[in-house]
Amino acid sequence: MDEMNITSAQYVIDVKTNENIGILAVIDGEQKGVPLSAGNRHYDEIMRQVAAGDLTIADAD
Amino acid sequence: MSKAAELAALIGSQTALSNRNLIINGAMQVAQRGNTTGHTSGGIYASDRFKFNVGSLGTWSLSQSTDSPANQGFSNSLKLDCTATASVSSGSYLLLQQILEGQDVQQLKFGTDNAESVTFSFWIKSNKTGLVTVEIQHKNTSGTFFLRSSTFTIDSANTWEKKTITIAGNTAQDIKNDNSACFYVSYWLSAGSDYNGGTFNTSAWLESSGNTNTRVSGSSINFADSTNNEIYITGAQLEVGEQATPFEHRSFADELERCQRYYQVPTNNAMYAATTNGSSQIANIGVPLITTLRADPTASTLAATPTAWHGNSSGVSGSTNAPTLALSTQTHSTTVKMSISGFSGLTDNRAATITVNGLVLDSEL
Numbered sequence: 001m002d003e004m005n006i007t008s009a010q011y012v013i014d015v016k017t018n019e020n021i022g023i024l025a026v027i028d029g030e031q032k033g034v035p036l037s038a039g040n041r042h043y044d045e046i047m048r049q050v051a052a053g054d055l056t057i058a059d060a061d
Numbered sequence: 062m063s064k065a066a067e068l069a070a071l072i073g074s075q076t077a078l079s080n081r082n083l084i085i086n087g088a089m090q091v092a093q094r095g096n097t098t099g100h101t102s103g104g105i106y107a108s109d110r111f112k113f114n115v116g117s118l119g120t121w122s123l124s125q126s127t128d129s130p131a132n133q134g135f136s137n138s139l140k141l142d143c144t145a146t147a148s149v150s151s152g153s154y155l156l157l158q159q160i161l162e163g164q165d166v167q168q169l170k171f172g173t174d175n176a177e178s179v180t181f182s183f184w185i186k187s188n189k190t191g192l193v194t195v196e197i198q199h200k201n202t203s204g205t206f207f208l209r210s211s212t213f214t215i216d217s218a219n220t221w222e223k224k225t226i227t228i229a230g231n232t233a234q235d236i237k238n239d240n241s242a243c244f245y246v247s248y249w250l251s252a253g254s255d256y257n258g259g260t261f262n263t264s265a266w267l268e269s270s271g272n273t274n275t276r277v278s279g280s281s282i283n284f285a286d287s288t289n290n291e292i293y294i295t296g297a298q299l300e301v302g303e304q305a306t307p308f309e310h311r312s313f314a315d316e317l318e319r320c321q322r323y324y325q326v327p328t329n330n331a332m333y334a335a336t337t338n339g340s341s342q343i344a345n346i347g348v349p350l351i352t353t354l355r356a357d358p359t360a361s362t363l364a365a366t367p368t369a370w371h372g373n374s375s376g377v378s379g380s381t382n383a384p385t386l387a388l389s390t391q392t393h394s395t396t397v398k399m400s401i402s403g404f405s406g407l408t409d410n411r412a413a414t415i416t417v418n419g420l421v422l423d424s425e426l
Binding site: 001003004005012013014015016021022023024028030031032033034035037039040041042043 | 240338361385388424
C-alpha cells in the first residue's frame with residue numbers, strides 16, 4: 001500500500017567534498033530532489049526499495 | 062444542540078477549550094496543491110494534510126469543493142470523484158487519512174492506565190449509502206504499529222450527515238514521541254478481502270502486523286462501482302475524550318501555517334542569491350522558509366527550469382533538474398540550502414541569482 005513508483009534515482013554530489021548530498025529521483029512521474037535524511041518519506045521509500053532489491057541508485061555524473 | 066448543551070458538552074469533555082482539534086485543516090480550507098485528476102495508485106495529498114490512497118479500485122479526481130453542510134460555518138469540503146469504475150479485488154483499497162506526528166498526540170497518554178479515548182467527528186455526504194470503517198493506528202516507541210477500528214453509516218444519499226466515533230485509548234502501548242508518522246486516522250472507504258476478509262476488530266487494540274484482514278468491516282461499500290459516485294468530507298475533528306464538541310473553527314492563516322510545516326510553496330519565480338561551481342555546473346541557493354519544516358524536505362519544481370544569471374549571463378543555460386537539499390535543516394531552522402545541478406555555462410565561484418519557478422518543499426508524513 002502507498003508504494004511510490006520510483007523509475008530512476010541518481011546521487012547528487014557536492015563537488016568540493018565529493019560527498020553525496022542528495023538523490024535526484026523520478027517519483028510518480030515527477031523529478032524530485034530527495035535529501036539523504038531518514039524521516040523524509042521519499043528517502044525512506046527509496047531506501048526501502050533499494051533494500052528490497054527493487055531499485056538501484058546510480059552514482060553521480 | 063442548544064448553546065447550553067454545547068457548553069455542557071465542552072466542559073464535560075474535560076479537554077481544552079481551544080486547540081482541542083488534533084486534525085489539521087479539518088474544514089478543508091487549505092488546498093495548496095489544487096485540484097488533481099487521474100489518480101489510480103499511490104498516496105496523494107488532496108486538501109492539505111489529507112492523504113488519499115487508492116489501489117486497484119478505479120480512477121479518482123480530488124478537489125476542494127464549496128459544497129458544505131448548511132448553517133455550520135463551513136465554506137469548503139474535500140470532494141472525491143470516481144472517474145473510472147472498478148470491481149473490488151482482494152487487494153483493493155480506497156483510503157483517506159490524516160497522519161499526525163507522535164509528539165503532537167502525547168496528551169493521549171497511551172501506554173498508561175490513564176490512556177485517553179479519542180473522539181472523531183466529521184461531516185460526510187455521498188450518493189452512496191452504507192457502512193464505512195474508520196481506523197486509528199499508532200506506532201509505539203519500538204516502532205510497532207497497533208490498530209483499532211470502528212464504523213459509521215451513511216444513512217441518506219446526497220445529504221450532509223454528521224458522524225461521531227469514539228475509540229478507547231490504548232493502555233498497553235505508548236505512542237512514539239517524535240516528529241515521525243505515529244498516529245493515523247483513516248477512513249477505509251472501500252477495501253478488498255486482504256483488509257476485510259478476517260473477523261472485523263472493533264473491541265481491542267491489535268498489533269497491525271498479522272491482523273491486516275481484520276481492519277475493515279466486510280460490509281463496506283464499493284465507492285468505485287459507478288462514475289456517478291462522489292464523496293464529500295469536511296469538519297473533521299479529533300479530540301481527547303469521549304465527547305464530540307462543536308467543531309473548532311480556525312482562521313485560514315492559522316490552518317495554512319500548520320499545513321506549511323509539511324508542504325510549502327515559496328513565491329513563484331522567486332529570485333535567490335546563489336554561488337556557482339563551474340566545473341560541476343551546480344548553483345547553491347538559500348531558500349527562506351515560510352515556517353519551520355517537520356523534517357528535511359524533498360524539493361521539486363512545478364513548472365519550469367531553474368534559470369541562472371551571474372554578471373554577464375550570456376552562454377548560461379538553465380537547468381532541468383530539481384533542487385536538492387545541500388545541508389540538513391536544523392531544529393527551528395528558517396532557511397534551507399539547496400543545490401541545483403544541470404546548468405551549463407556557469408563560471409566557477411561567481412555570485413549569481415537563480416530564478417526558480419514553482420519551487421515546492423515537501424516534508425509530509
